[in-house]
Amino acid sequence: MQRRTYLQLGLAGLAGGSFLDLLALRQSSASEGTNTKPKSNCILIWMDGGPTHLETFDLKPEAPVEIRGEFRPIETNVSGMRICEHMPKLAKIADKYSIIRSVCHNQANHGAGNHYMMTGAPPRIPVGCGAFVSFHPSLGSVAAYERSAPHGLPSYFSMPSMSRSGGPNFLGAKYAPFVVANDPNKDNFRVRDVELPRELPFERFQSRRDLRKLVDRLPRFEEPQVGDPVTAYDENIQQSYDLVLTPAAQKAFDIHSEPAELREAYGRNSFGQRALMARRLVESGVPFVTLYDGGWDHHSDLFGALKTRLPTWDQTVATLISDLDQRGLLETTMVIALGEFGRTPKISTLSGQAKAGRDHWANAMSILFAGGGSRGGQVIGATDRQGHSAFERVLSPENYVSTVYRKLGIDPSKIYYTASGRPTHLVSDHTPIHELM
């Protein structure tokens, strides 16, 4: 540990009114009342690439043919709330989730859009489409920083990879997502590092533990003012043993114990089984799980691709919501599905492509928002007749992110300090979407 850390940790109480305190002068009326609702966990389904709103949750059947596309809307179990015909299972449970149709922004490339929607902050400088950037901590990293998980479980998981801009930025490596790359749809699925190596019998791990006690003779300097970094290491070792040896923690990773029918219901594919893993993790107390779900950048072959993809996606997401609901977990678990932006209302065929698609469009997008104590069956906001732009109840990414923070039990008006002491608002506009609160 470095001296500043030690001083902050051990002796912060002595700090008087410093300049940074002055900067930290907070708007006293900022937090609008105290939230008495229990803290919710979050499963974020990140549809990377920018899912089309016009083929999922915001269809425009009355628009001209070059806009409305091939898919038709169907009725749901909530009167007037219509979604795409290729999502029949979600149509049956529309009372369990809401659709936000009016979040929009101005960052229509992947790098910037990812950053904005994943962190609630637009990138500080213009970035390119291919950029994997981070100027601000992600929702998941902030959740990990503010909340913790029991039994030594990591508090922020990302499967099968970290999403762009899903990192901790100035919060530090400790709050990076714990990435589970392995495929839970495989019979030999294991979560790396948190379980003993496959070929290592439990007794052998025990004897290694005993041996470690014999060889670990490095002196420890216990006085806190010494700032011996080995102290933190010892705590981590202890927590790691807990995680490896606590059945309750290990159970979170044991997808094989799920009944076959339920695994079928989620869909026997990687995405489906990751959603099931996500449910197991939040059930064990993990506050934030990101399911990275790539490939929604349909510049071409939009209809062909979605005709096969939407039904399986629909099955997984509908099962996840219903499963959580049946277990009584939906009330304290958010399930959110979105990408970085929507797609152009006008169907286009890029040069060199045979099949039509839609391109990037940040003026409109749709977000599915379920659980976490929010009321289902709502359609929040609307786009114009042709799906060009949000025009009713126009909302910003900041509003959306603030909603998630509030439900996680985190005050979005909080001010963090970067390593260089610069004050940074967690979210610049901390107004949540009141319909969901």
Add this chain to the structure above:
Amino acid sequence: MRSRFLSPHPSFKWVFLPGVLFILGRTSTECCATEPTNNNDPNASLVRKFELDIQPILTARGCNSGPCHGKARGQNGFALSLLGFDANMDFEAIVKNSRGRRLSIASPTESLLLTKATGKLPHGGGIRFTEADDDYRLLLQWIEFGVARTTDADPKLLSIHLSPEPHSLVAGQSELLAVTAKYSDGTVRDVTRMCAFQSNEPAVVSIATDGRMQAGNLPGEGTIMARYMGMIATWSTAVPRPETVPAERYVALPRNNFIDELVYNKLATLNILPSEPCSDTQFLRRLFLDAIGRIPSLDEVNRYLRDDEPDKRSRWVTEVLDRPEYADYWANKWADLLRPNPYRVGIKTTYSLDAWIREAFRKNISHDQFTRQLVTAQGSTWRNGAVTIFRDRREPAEITTMVSQLFLGLRMECAKCHQHPFEVYGQADFYGMAAHFARVGYKGTGLSPPISGSEEIVFTKAKGEVRHPLTDKVLPPKTLFGEARETATNEDPRESLADWMTSSDNPYFAQVAVNRLWAEVMGLGIVDPVDDLRATNPASNEALLAALAEHFRKVGFDNKKLLHAIFTSHVYALSSRPNETNASDNRNFSRHYRKRLRAEVLSDALSDITQQDEDFEGMPKGTRAMQLWTVRTNSELLDAFGRPDPNQDPPCERSASATMTQTLHLMNAAHIQRRITADGGRCQALAATSRDSASIIQELYLAIFNRQPEESELKTLETEFAQPNGDRRRLIEDIMWSMVNSPEFLYLD
């Protein structure tokens, strides 16, 4: 200009006296005490002036601070310049914007500015002052007397001064600091109430908003900063250990070179004694890991232990520094600082920069040459890797922040958009500096992320200018301080910038370089963070920093020679075990500070220990982690232990913190388990020999902890070998696992 660098006192003792006062201010380096007086008090008049009387209130009450109206987009439509650096903007915002609704000239007490601040109307920022406060009275008078601004006839703020004179404090002591401001008409005001204070070590000495200092209960040092309208004054103090140490104790300490003397001098002011020396093998392990980033081999430890010729350590330092691993290790560190995002600049360009850095360290080119070649780089991105930084940072402002932070330790990022809150530099300084890069030209194909595969040529254009973002005036190239030589018409202004940066009149260049090297080796900079040199972030040992910088200049900016001096000092080889005097010392190097092995070092050490290389995708077999040229190379271990992510901004932060992901990885990772147990690995080979258990245990200790086992350790493990029905190979593997999962391996003690 900072007085401390212009006139270093000839005697180190003076510098070491706790409580040295530095006055900052562009026009004044005065540091004599001036008692607050009331003569010619401008308060006598009731006409308040915006710049002189009103802006200080907005700053002192936090109105224009970063989290409130001072942030770029303001707060609820009311935007002020951060900490009041732009008086015109603030005046407009208050008096004219929103159709002048913030002031009511007809009924001044009804002005929004007052009703909001006193909480009469709902105010997001709460109540900032009441009608009984002086601030209220001053603001009201300003409105009543016609919202006056200063004119050329008005006095100008020249300097601020902290009193009493700096001195050391005893634990628990409390004292009031006063800040006086001096004006061009000779008047002096007490502005204590209007200052922002900050302590850099609140645990040692804290400061309240009214200027009351409070020393903590632990010995240490702290600097108080006071800021008033862009002026900064600092007050450095120390709280020494109450028990004094007899002077002869310091005289008796071993001194190998100038470093030791200067460290001891400092310790003496705090009544702290250095720890005992570390063991010989500890020294060797440190030397290998700090100089070339790998652990010593079995043979090297044995050879070192047998060496009893004179000058042993000095010879070994020279030998280790001359090893080929030196280049990869230090290039790896510099790549952290220089490497752009390959998705942005292109893979080939990134590779070309990596090759350039490695070549520079292979040749051990001097630091001034290294700097000059980067700052003035020209040519193709595919042939001269140094130009990569210009391909990445295409605007003069972008390259300026990088160059000034890396090579001068001056963080200019703030000054790009507003007056630096802890610094004297403003936008004019920043863009004057940036103007040196105004003529950097580009030919070929620019960036086209995410591939950016093309070649680009960086050259010096005939023309190019930089404008001040507020005034839009064209700014000629101007160095931050001192005099740079004139640039000839056909000369690249970057050449004169490089001359100025590396000249012996520029104290920052050598200081930030030695500070960085020192921090890499000693675990902490003399200035921390390493690249943030400013009076408000003082060095823990000014004299040491100055002497190291002087030495660095004397040896021609040769990194290896400077490292040799550090490695052969007595201070480098102190034990990490605290003694009865230095437990709370965390910045004066009275003991060795433990540090965790960095990711690449750890990865390579595991290869050496298991004798099973890690496989890196797309790299030839046997490639060491230290040789990777991009952080895109997959490695769970490197990710867990932290490597800079070029997608992050800032990109070069490496976290030294310990996380559970790391301990879990060492404990359970499949690849580590496989390498420990692999056929052809060290464990299998050892098990296959006929060597007795003592010799096997010895090898494991030498290979992993880089020392001989102690007698008791040997005995303990021999007992394990003697178990009936024991599996010898399995036991060896388990011991290796246990040692790899011990802090003695993971930390440099």
